[in-house]
Amino acid sequence: MKRIVVLISGGGSNLQALIDARLAEIALVVSNRADAFGLERARKAGIATLLLPLKQWLAAGGTRDGYDADVAKHVTAARPDLIVLAGWMHVFGPAFLDVAPAKVINLHPALPGQFPGARGIERAFEAYKRGEVAQTGIMVHEVIPEVDAGPVLGTAAVPIWLTDDLDALSSRMHTAEHKLLVEVVRRILSA
Ligand code: GRF
Numbered sequence: 001m002k003r004i005v006v007l008i009s010g011g012g013s014n015l016q017a018l019i020d021a022r023l024a025e026i027a028l029v030v031s032n033r034a035d036a037f038g039l040e041r042a043r044k045a046g047i048a049t050l051l052l053p054l055k056q057w058l059a060a061g062g063t064r065d066g067y068d069a070d071v072a073k074h075v076t077a078a079r080p081d082l083i084v085l086a087g088w089m090h091v092f093g094p095a096f097l098d099v100a101p102a103k104v105i106n107l108h109p110a111l112p113g114q115f116p117g118a119r120g121i122e123r124a125f126e127a128y129k130r131g132e133v134a135q136t137g138i139m140v141h142e143v144i145p146e147v148d149a150g151p152v153l154g155t156a157a158v159p160i161w162l163t164d165d166l167d168a169l170s171s172r173m174h175t176a177e178h179k180l181l182v183e184v185v186r187r188i189l190s191a
Contacts, residue, residue: 002189003027005080007071007088012038014086014107017178019045023186028078030071032090050074054090068095076101082188086181089118091147103188104143107181109173111137111155116148121170128160135159136169138177140184154184 002024006015008031015029015038029042029049042049052074057067072095075083085106097104109120114136115127124136137157144150156176160169 001025002081003079004082004084004185004189005030005075005078006042006084006086007031007075008036008038008086009033009089010036010038010087012036012041012087013174014177014181016041017182018084018086018185019047021182021186023182024081024189027080028075030074032088038087048078065093065095068092069099072096072099082185084181084185085143091145092143093145097143097145105140105153105184105188106143106148106150107177108139108141108148109136109177110139110148111157112139112141112152113149120148121173122166125160125164125166125169133160136173138173138180140180153188154180156180 004024004026005028006018006026008015008029019026019041026047029038029047031039031051032053034051034053039049052071054067080102082102083100083104085104110124115123124133127133135157137155139155140153142151142153158173158176
């Protein structure tokens with residue numbers, strides 16, 4: 001079975017989708033936040049976890065590049081065939097990306113070129129209310145140093161409805177994310 005490493009910062013519903021799909025051995029889950037619920041999901045599934053908070057690293061005198069290199073060291077030790085950023089709220093620079101031992105992919109809650117950075121769903125919903133967009137969507141892409149950009153591996157459009165509130169839209173987005181992420185990971189691992 002192929003091995004993946006998943007990096008998270010939050011609820012970990014996308015991690016859960018990968019756990020449930022049983023596509024690969026999840027060799028390690030890394031979080032940069034102690035309160036990320038995804039850590040609990042991983043522990044419950046018997047997956048090794050590692051907490052690597054940037055704040056603590058910087059407080060101890062470390063640099064951002066040093067942090068990226070440290071994360072890379074731990075990820076490499078898990079011998080992944082694929083590295084999945086699933087709600088990982090930290091932008092990796094070359095100190096991670098240049099030494100990563102496998103392809104690094106990211107899930108972004110917007111279509112290519114749209115709403116890079118945080119709060120993608122909320123910002124799309126606000127743009128919809130201003131009449132600037134008619135729909136939103138999600139993408140999975142290869143990671144480059146630019147935020148939420150890089151070769152696109154899969155997309156899915158998600159409609160926004162007049163009756164939506166942010167919760168309804170977010171829930172439809174997450175359902176689409178879980179499906180697309182599993183599809184893309186399956187495709188990459190079987191190539
Ligand atoms: C997802 O919406 C993802 O696109 C974004 O962060 C969210 C993570 O959700 N980058 P979860 O932690 O997988 O539930």
